[in-house]
Amino acid sequence: MTFYRIGVDVGGTNTDAAILDVQAAHELTRGVLASHKAVTTPDITSGIEAAIVAILKASKVDRSRILSVAIGTTHFINALIEADATRLDRVAVxxxxxxxxxxxxxFSGFPxxxxxxxxxxxxYLDGGLEMDGRPIAPLNExxxxxxxxxIMASGVRAVALVGVFSPLDHDDIYEEKCNxxxxxxxxxxxxxxxKHIGPTGFLERENATILNAAILRTGHNVKYGFKxxxxxxxxxxxxxxxxxDGTLIDAETAADFPIKTFASGPSNSMSGAAFLAGLHGEHPKVRSSTPSSLNGDKNEGVVEPQILVVDIGGTTTDVCALLPSGFPRQAPxxxxxxxxxxxxxxxxxxxxGLGGGSKVEIASCPSSSASSSASSSASSSASSPSSLSSSPSSSPSRSSSCTTSVxxxxxxxxxxxxxxxxxxxGPTLTxxxxxxAEGSIQLGDASLVSDVPVETRQAARRKLNLLxxxxxxxxxxxxxxxxxxxVGGGSILAAEHIRGVDKCIHPIHQGAANAVGAAIGKICGEIDTVEILQGKDENAVIAAACEKAIALAVSKGAAADDVKIVEVNKMPLQYMSQVTIRIQIRAVGRPVVPVERSSSSPPLSLDSRPVSPLPSPLASPSLSHPHTHDDTVSDQQTDSDRINTSHASFPSSKPSLGVDIATYRPDVRDGVWYPSDIDLEFISTGCAILGTGGGGPTYYEYLKSLKALNSYSRGRMRIISPTSLKDDATVCLGAWYGSPSVxxxxxAAGHEIIDAINALNKMRNIDRFDGVLADEM
Known part of the structure; x- marks a missing residue:
């Protein structure tokens, strides 16, 4: 009996859909029965419906034989990038x-x-754990x-609950009880x-929890819209x-953890590309010849090529490397x-910023007596990657009388x-x-671009290739x-041969690789925990974690005979009073395919959860949304949701991103540097590079410095050269001792080093000092 899966990927420009026969994956068609590209609509769901209707009509499949619909969307991350207050809630931490x-x-470090x-x-409440699992303070009910x-009186409804070392709290005595x-x-x-959002690393886990809480209401509205x-x-x-990571999560759990779906687009494109190219999670082997250093003979060997996926969309081009497992290489x-x-x-x-809809802009200059041959223009364009301003190629009988910048x-x-x-x-040259105009493809009405000059076409082609x-x-x-x-709808932009690339693969249905990637997504069981090994065998602890990850994947809908452990990481935490390790286990498997499903079988309920979810951050379904029936849910905010919701009237990006580094100059007067927030960011980056990680990440010290800078009047924070101090000047220093991971x-509470310096100065009868010295980069 044949079964099908539908995959949908919602991008900023297009919404792609594809339907696959799950038992025909090894055929030349890769089991793809139909694919369709629709325009992304403002409400998202209309575009999804249009795309799915098209593939159902083209494939003519029995809808009762469709096993699942998998959707990848950028809706959640777009709300954050745009700081859209209509889709975000204020969060009490x-x-x-x-x-x-x-x-x-x-909110330290937030734009x-x-x-x-x-x-x-x-x-700030009592509670939390020490690094060895002992309580910092008992919870105060x-x-x-x-x-x-x-919090309720302030008009805020979303709460991010963050306990110190909560990933160590296996007995749920703090966050869960407080919740x-x-x-x-x-x-x-x-x-x-x-504890359900991220591992140890307080600030990063708290930030992710805040973002998840802020988008939680929208997550459930989107889920209802999809349903x-x-x-x-x-x-x-x-x-x-x-x-x-390219794996699948059921809609109910995704609505509770929308932050886990933020970057699904690139993952879908990459895994879909590998599937359509027939790699099956394994890289092909190619022969490589290297000359012998002794006699010049060639030593032939078999090497594994680098597999890069280039996804050219309507607006951007994304490039990612594929690992032998078939999953994309992860960002470090x-x-x-x-x-x-x-x-x-x-x-x-x-x-x-290169896609099928990229605008082509031309700047021409007045005629000049100078002319350039085709060969010199090509050389010029190749030697100036940053900007293409060269004489375009022309026929031997003609020479260009003008340099065209494209x-x-x-x-x-x-x-x-x-x-x-x-x-x-339309009016825009893209x-x-x-x-x-080159004649590479047949699309639209070619006669409408027949007047594009050869010089412009050639210059634009060189620019496309160079990018x-x-x-x-x-x-x-x-x-x-x-x-x-x-892959991607804009893959038509790529030339027959790309310099530096040994082989270009154009898989079937390449324009819908992202939708195919969503359809073939696997179910993941992931364990990320911190374990104290006192009295325990490390191998037994890791084996138990692997079994738990496999069981979690199976409980979420993965086929038991297909689940495999694909990642095992163990990292000891230093300076701990007891041997402690962080364990990360990842198990994945394809969704289970039923042996038989009669057309007379009862349909799967839209409101039922077919698999066991991850622990929900919500105590009961009523908290997800005040409504209980899908058809009565509005995608708009209620009046209560809008209470005290402000709009972004300030930039939602780092200040340094708006600075021309080549022309920027810090405020230095009379030998004194008065640092700004931009200066602190640059100093942090430089110290991280020159310090090569000694003392841990510089980011936390940057945030502390930023808080100090903004807490006092301008000019209080000053940087001077040691040579400007008098010989009898008093300089203090203070330092932390311990593991950065702890x-x-x-x-810190913020007063520890200050108290230590004050105590030492009191012992030395020092009333004032002239400066503070950083003891470590």
Whole structure:
């Protein structure tokens, strides 16, 4: 019996859909029965419905045989990037920390615009754990109830609950208990517990919890919108959303944890590309010949090529490297979402502003006596990657009398391509017009671009090639041969041969690779925990964690015979009183395919959860949304949701992003440097590079310095050279001792080093001092 899966990917320009026969994956068609590209609509669901209707009509499948619908969307992250107050809620941050963490308050490091939109107040309560699992202070129920009443009185409904070392709290004595008390006192609160969001690393986990709480209401509205669309389409199968790592999560859990779906687009494109290219999670082997250093003979060997996926859309081009497992290479270290530092695992992607809708702009100059041959113009363009300003190639019988400067992107007509591009009767010259004018493809009305000069076409082509070659070079990790899989609706822009690329692969249905990636997504069981090994065998602890990850994947809908452990990480935490390790286990498997499902079988309920979810940050379904019936839910905010919701009237990005580094100069007067927030960011980056990680990340010290800078009048923070001090000057210093992994979880109260310096000065009878010396870079 044949079964099918539908995948949908919602981008900023297009919404793609594809339907697959799950038992025909090894055929030449890869089991793809139909694919369709629709324009993304402002309400999202209309575009999804249009795309699914098209593939159902083209494939003519029995809808009762459809096993699942998987959707990847950028809706949530777009709300944060745009600091859209209509889709975001103010968040009250409740820390269970005892006397600690005051030095870096919540929202530290948030861009000012999104900070103003989300800041719903900070509350410091008793609770939290020490690094060895001992309590910092017992939970105070009266304190928790009082705080819940204060939050409600302020008009805030979303709460981020963050306890120190909460990933160590396996007995749920702090965050979960506090959550239950708050909801008992004020049932209308929407509380998210940080232990379900991220690992140790207090600030990054808190930031992610804040973002999740802010978008929680929108997450449930989007879920209801998707379910209404499926109901109108008469689809009764389970609904999944794509996660950041390319695996699937059921819609109910995704609505509770929308932050886990923020970066699903690139993951879908990459995994879909690998599937359509027939890689099956394994890289092909190619022969490589290297000359012998002794006799010049060639030593033939087999090497594994680098597999890069180039996804060219309507506005941007994303490039990612594929691992032998078939999953995208993950970004190292921290990840910034809308300028906010978090610790999520997302694909390492390099993006440029090049797509099918990229605008082609031409700047011509007056005629001059100088002329350039075709060969010299090509040489000029190749030697100046940053800007293409060269004499275009011409026929031997003609020479160019003018140097034409052509730019392609980053501005784009986006989803208005069909109305704006010249081949469709629009007024704007786009990259798509160029490839049609070249005769490379047949699209729209080619006669509408027949007047584009040959010089312009050739100059634009060189620019297109240069942009692609440059971004591909950035993703190369070795000298191994490079194989590129070209996908996306804008893949028509790529030339027959790309310099530096050994092989270009154009898979079938390449324009819908992202939707195919969503459809073939696997179910993931992930364990990320901190374990104290006192009296335990390390191998047994890791084996138990692996079994738990496999069981979690199976409980969420993965086929038991297909689940495999694909990642095991163990990291010892230093300077701990007991041997402690952080364990990360990841198990994945394909969704289970039923042996038989009769057409007379009862349909799967849209409201039922087909698999066991992750622990929900919400205590009861009533907290997810005040409505219980899908058809009565509005995607708009209610009046109560709008209380005290501000709009971003300040930039929602780092101040340094708006600075011309080449011309920027710090404020230095009479030998004294008066640093700004931009200076502190640059100093932090420089110290991180020169200090090579000694003393831990510089980011936390940057935030402390930023708080100090903003807490006093301008001019209080000053930097001087040691040579400007008098010989009898008194200089103080203070330092922390311990593991950064511990200090960065149990954040300081802020007065420790100050108290130490004051105590020492009192012993030395020192009333005043002249400066503070940083003892470590």
């Amino acid at each position: 409740v820390r269970l920390c005892g006397p600690f963490t005051r030095q870096m308050p919540p 000012l615009g999104i900070h103003n939109v989300l800041d719903g107040g900070a509350y 009266a304190q928790v109830r009082s705080t819940a009443r204060k 239950a008390i708050m909801l008992d006192e004020q049932p209308e609160l929407r509380v998210v517990c940080s 209404r669309a499926m109901k109108r389409l008469n689809l009764t199968c389970p609904l999944y959303l794509s996660q950041n 270290g921290f990840v910034e979402i809308a300028g906010v530092r978090t610790a999520f695992s997302i694909p390492e992607v390099v993006s440029i 730019s392609v992107g980053p501005s784009s007509v986006g989803h208005e391509l069909l109305a704006q591009a010249r081949v469709f009767g 990259a798509t017009d160029i490839v049609v 692609l070659e440059t971004v591909i070079d950035k993703m190369k990790m070795s000298t191994a041969p490079v194989h590129v899989i070209l 200090i960065n979880e149990r954040l």
